[in-house]
Amino acid sequence: MKKTVLFAQIAALGVIGVFTTGTVTAADPAKINWSRIPATNVPLFYPGQSSYEWLRSDAHKNAAKEVKRGDSCTSCHDEEGAEKDLGNKLVQAGPLEPMPVKGKSGYKDLKVQAAYDEKNAYLRFQWKTDNAYPGTEHQYLRFDGKKWEVWGFPKLDKIVQDGQMMGIYEDRMSIMIDDGKVPGFAKQGCWLSCHDGQRDMQKQFTKAEVAANPLLTSIKKSDVRKYLPESRNDPSDWKTGKSVEEINKIKAAGGFVDLIQWRAHRSYPVGMADDGYVLEFRLGDAGKDMFSGNADATTHAPKFMWDASKVGYKSITVDQLHQGDHFLIREKNAVPFDPNAGWKEGDMVPDYILSREDAKGSAADNNAIASWKDGMWTVVMVRPLGLTNSDDKALKAGGVYDIGFAAHDDNITTRGHHVSFVKTLGLGVAKGTKVDINAVKLP
Incomplete structure (x- = not known):
């Protein structure tokens, strides 16, 4: 990965005052001596379709009763190498993987380091990519x-599985955070949010079901994504959503999990990680993200294209993929579409336009720097301490938090x-x- 992108991120962080605010000085994340910060290996494994419902079913061997009474996942899967064994099994064709992805790894080691100062928490992640x-x-x-169409889909999509389309999707590093207010999260983590009916899961929703669902229509959603059990009258049935008023009360009491996602295409180029949460749906925080759709709602043509005077081209073709950086950044290298x-046939423009300047509100809380070298991503997320937004879990010195990690890799998303x-x-x-x-307190 070009070093100029990393340096641009660092400069952007400095411009908005991440390093110095008034009399409170924060660390430069690129200059932290991480060799002095203890590292923890967190095993990551491929989960397949092991949903909240599956864990509580008879198909979960003899563990359904234990899961239902709230036992932790690790009360059974506590032996060394458990994650590797699970991942290597679940990534193959079987009851929990109806669409195996050729060459997909079942296990990854995630190296995690953490530090903090008076202003921020700094979370550093390293993992090897499949590609x-x-x-x-x-x-x-x-x-x-004749017309513009979306091109490139994640590897779990049928069009890619059938060989009709190239698999394209960004790498991601995600974390879920709770402060003890979500029942069961400390024991069963992100499995509380993963349900049958969601995209690429068992019993996937239909458009007709979503259109007829009172909760999803009231929050203007057209599919089914992560949700927490407390948001449903029947936690195992996504259709049984509580009223918006009931859900707002749960949110006000802190009954949601924070979801921070670093995205290798949609946030990395502008030095950020997006900010969201999970309750009745996987939702973005209030304000505006650093990325937005680049397709005109009526014509489907791009809104922006590359500025050829700055980058040397207005578009790319498929043979140029993975040949350098292909980010479309409004204030850096984009001009209105002409x-x-x-x-010509085959010309391609990114489907997302990025902007650090346009990112606003609680959605713009998190910064990040990253680099990729010799097959490994190194990502440092920068999370402000003491946030008071109603859609954030506030981190503070001395606090203890339950946290789940996830890495998307190899042109894939969802499960x-x-x-x-x-x-x-x-x-x-x-x-x-x-x-x-x-986390270690920085000097």
């Missing part, structure tokens, strides 16, 4: 000679990620307090 290139490409808008620019069992994160907790990862 010999960084997964910074995402879907495109492609001109077929329909009369001599477009095609690698996940961890829930871990505990402490921010400089007192000696004797047991946590899996304890």
